[in-house]
Amino acid sequence: MSKLRLGLSTVFMLMLLGIFSAVAFAEDGVPPTSTNPAPGIHVGEIDNFGNKSTHKTHGNFQNNTNSCANCHSTHNGEDEMLLMKDGEYELCMSCHDGTMGFYDVTKASGAGTFDDSHLSSSMHNVDSGLKVGSAPGKYLNNSTADLECSSCHNPHGSANDRLLNETVAGKVFATSLVNGVQTAAPIGTKTIALELTEDPAYADLNALTGTGGLKIMKSNGPKGSITYNGVNDKIYYSQFCGACHDDYFAKRNAGTSSAPMPGKPSTGSPITATHTHDTYTHTTNSSSQGRSCAACHYAHGTDATIMIDAAGRNVADLLQVKDTAGKNLFTQETAEAYMKDVSSRGSSSLKKFTNMAVCFACHGTNIAPGQIDPQFLDGTGRLKGRAKIK
Amino acid sequence: MKKRTVYILMSSIVALSVAFFAVVYFLNLETTIKPIVAKVDPSGPPVYTNSLYGEFDKPLNKPMDVTKIGEFIYVSDTNNKQVQVFDQSGTSVFKFGKEGTKKGEFKFPYGIAGDKDGNIYVADLYNGNISIFDSKGKFIKYFNDQKKVLKSPGGLRIFDDKVYVTDIKANKLFVFNLDGKKLMEIGGPGVDEGKFIAPNAVTVDHDKQIYVTDSGNNRVEVFTKDGKFIKIINGSKDGKGEPTLLNPRGVGVDSKGIVYIVNNLSHNIYAFDKDGNQKFELGGMGTDNDKLYLPNGLFIDDRDTLFVTDTINQRVSVFY
Numbered sequence: 001m002s003k004l005r006l007g008l009s010t011v012f013m014l015m016l017l018g019i020f021s022a023v024a025f026a027e028d029g030v031p032p033t034s035t036n037p038a039p040g041i042h043v044g045e046i047d048n049f050g051n052k053s054t055h056k057t058h059g060n061f062q063n064n065t066n067s068c069a070n071c072h073s074t075h076n077g078e079d080e081m082l083l084m085k086d087g088e089y090e091l092c093m094s095c096h097d098g099t100m101g102f103y104d105v106t107k108a109s110g111a112g113t114f115d116d117s118h119l120s121s122s123m124h125n126v127d128s129g130l131k132v133g134s135a136p137g138k139y140l141n142n143s144t145a146d147l148e149c150s151s152c153h154n155p156h157g158s159a160n161d162r163l164l165n166e167t168v169a170g171k172v173f174a175t176s177l178v179n180g181v182q183t184a185a186p187i188g189t190k191t192i193a194l195e196l197t198e199d200p201a202y203a204d205l206n207a208l209t210g211t212g213g214l215k216i217m218k219s220n221g222p223k224g225s226i227t228y229n230g231v232n233d234k235i236y237y238s239q240f241c242g243a244c245h246d247d248y249f250a251k252r253n254a255g256t257s258s259a260p261m262p263g264k265p266s267t268g269s270p271i272t273a274t275h276t277h278d279t280y281t282h283t284t285n286s287s288s289q290g291r292s293c294a295a296c297h298y299a300h301g302t303d304a305t306i307m308i309d310a311a312g313r314n315v316a317d318l319l320q321v322k323d324t325a326g327k328n329l330f331t332q333e334t335a336e337a338y339m340k341d342v343s344s345r346g347s348s349s350l351k352k353f354t355n356m357a358v359c360f361a362c363h364g365t366n367i368a369p370g371q372i373d374p375q376f377l378d379g380t381g382r383l384k385g386r387a388k389i390k
Numbered sequence: 391m392k393k394r395t396v397y398i399l400m401s402s403i404v405a406l407s408v409a410f411f412a413v414v415y416f417l418n419l420e421t422t423i424k425p426i427v428a429k430v431d432p433s434g435p436p437v438y439t440n441s442l443y444g445e446f447d448k449p450l451n452k453p454m455d456v457t458k459i460g461e462f463i464y465v466s467d468t469n470n471k472q473v474q475v476f477d478q479s480g481t482s483v484f485k486f487g488k489e490g491t492k493k494g495e496f497k498f499p500y501g502i503a504g505d506k507d508g509n510i511y512v513a514d515l516y517n518g519n520i521s522i523f524d525s526k527g528k529f530i531k532y533f534n535d536q537k538k539v540l541k542s543p544g545g546l547r548i549f550d551d552k553v554y555v556t557d558i559k560a561n562k563l564f565v566f567n568l569d570g571k572k573l574m575e576i577g578g579p580g581v582d583e584g585k586f587i588a589p590n591a592v593t594v595d596h597d598k599q600i601y602v603t604d605s606g607n608n609r610v611e612v613f614t615k616d617g618k619f620i621k622i623i624n625g626s627k628d629g630k631g632e633p634t635l636l637n638p639r640g641v642g643v644d645s646k647g648i649v650y651i652v653n654n655l656s657h658n659i660y661a662f663d664k665d666g667n668q669k670f671e672l673g674g675m676g677t678d679n680d681k682l683y684l685p686n687g688l689f690i691d692d693r694d695t696l697f698v699t700d701t702i703n704q705r706v707s708v709f710y
Contacts, residue, residue: 094654
């Protein structure tokens with residue numbers, strides 16, 4: 001009988017164990033605290049210098065940081081960076097989609113737009129599986145990496161404005177002459193300065209002081225200032241683009257038979273230089289007006305609603321154009337049709353001007369003197385759109 | 391009783407227990423068991439029950455907000471520029487809306503709510519308006535914002551015939567009656583108490599207190615029904631310390647007064663008691679059933695069921 005009692009208590013114990021096991025399924029995690037709100041998420045309250053820490057979204061990491069887990073998975077990453085790679089674009093877009101009110105990349109800005117819903121749109125198609133090595137004009141760039149937001153921006157902070165990377169397609173893009181040799185700028189050197197001004201649309205936010213301290217800036221492309229080692233930021237900006245589109249980063253006569261470089265097709269020897277041009281090219285490696293990438297192209301993307309014509313007008317401007325009787329000359333539809341890019345390449349190529357209007361904006365008055373309606377000319381006899389070229 | 395019978399009885403009980411847990415383990419029934427266990431303990435946190443995915447070849451794309459009207463669940467399927475409607479089992483019943491700026495069209499459908507007649511109100515962040523549809527998804531009219539105060543409506547809820555809308559760019563909460571007459575506005579840009587930077591969501595609890603998610607300031611602010619500031623919930627003690635919230639989004643309060651806040655960048659939902667003390671958290675980054683990946687919108691129904699939009703996993707997860 002005593003054995004039976006033992007048996008029953010064992011059974012009872014087993015049942016209890018069963019119940020507790022079932023409850024255990026429902027229980028996981030630890031009680032959250034303010035500095036450890038969830039497993040793996042820690043938030044520093046004190047900064048490197050003993051002061052109360054303030055939050056900054058990108059960069060400014062403290063030595064006791066544990067913000068890493070917001071984007072990186074310590075043990076379950078999908079790539080060597082321990083990122084949940086599939087989500088990179090969505091991660092960026094969880095704030096830059098307009099839900100933070102500012103820095104909405106789907107709206108027109110100094111970098112253009114990522115809105116693909118309008119006529120003649122073209123853009124750096126992040127999140128589409130496009131390879132960095134498939135960039136138009138690529139020659140030495142054989143990168144097999146996917147084109148992502150991080151191909152150009154460093155969410156961890158950068159010496160450059162707008163978090164622009166210091167290394168692109170795997171190398172330091174910014175080089176300048178040191179003792180006659182093109183030498184990479186040391187990491188941590190600001191080479192790209194942008195023309196940033198406080199955005200008047202956010203004047204109320206910009207007026208805030210204290211821990212808020214947020215300044216919403218508007219960019220108008222490279223600033224055109226000397227940033228490092230006597231070189232203009234417009235040239236560094238073009239070098240940035242040229243890191244992927246390497247064959248397009250060139251001087252006007254680079255690679256022509258009149259100015260052969262070693263290894264050019266015209267010299268008959270094997271190609272060793274970065275440029276395959278055996279022809280002339282529009283200069284892209286100068287800081288003069290119209291001679292850097294940013295003169296003609298946006299960084300993010302373009303469409304018919306933001307492109308301008310040689311007179312510097314966009315769709316919104318055209319809608320204001322009236323005849324002498326005060327009647328509107330354009331409707332939204334005709335204005336967009338006017339701005340439609342009909343280039344034979346089938347792409348508007350991230351251009352700031354529609355079609356080839358940028359060429360005409362600069363050279364129009366030379367190639368067609370006296371033929372341009374004076375209303376489209378500025379005080380110096382140049383097309384009005386020319387002033388908008390960086 | 392014979393010794394032998396007792397042994398047989400005992401071993402069969404052991405065998406049955408082992409078999410039970412083996413079945414649970416090998417057939418992945420853990421998720422089915424969890425809600426049952428949770429029901430036994432009503433004071434415990436809600437547990438994951440199921441997800442709404444939509445059709446396999448036309449899944450949700452960046453679902454930003456969710457609401458339940460009657461027995462149907464309405465989801466703003468933001469990147470598809472439409473609203474998807476599900477029944478409770480997760481079957482996609484119908485959809486409405488397409489990309490555009492005209493009547494019945496969306497550019498960024500966001501906050502979604504229903505009135506007592508079953509009409510659906512959808513805030514469009516980019517178009518800057520609120521569209522009203524009947525329960526079948528037919529466009530009726532635009533919400534008549536009489537003073538034209540709305541610029542970029544985000545969070546949207548309807549309680550007691552009052553429409554609560556956060557305006558993300560104006561950094562304000564507007565309260566209207568159903569006819570569009572502005573009854574109250576709270577906020578304005580700033581970091582001080584009662585101010586907002588990019589308010590993304592709003593809710594009202596059973597005591598008529600108003601909760602506004604102040605995403606840019608990493609906190610939720612609580613107001614009286616008359617719009618007087620009461621307190622901040624940000625994860626710190628008394629809401630006075632540094633926030634542990636990071637890009638908070640959807641907010642909801644259940645019948646017991648527990649405040650649930652979706653914390654977008656840490657991929658979970660925090661639960662706070664009435665005094666702002668953290669009680670527990672749900673989710674965590676991942677693609678498993680009970681995990682979340684950049685969650686955003688939150689709705690709590692009258693049975694205290696939580697619906698949360700999970701933007702990267704392209705689903706709405708249900709916790710009960």
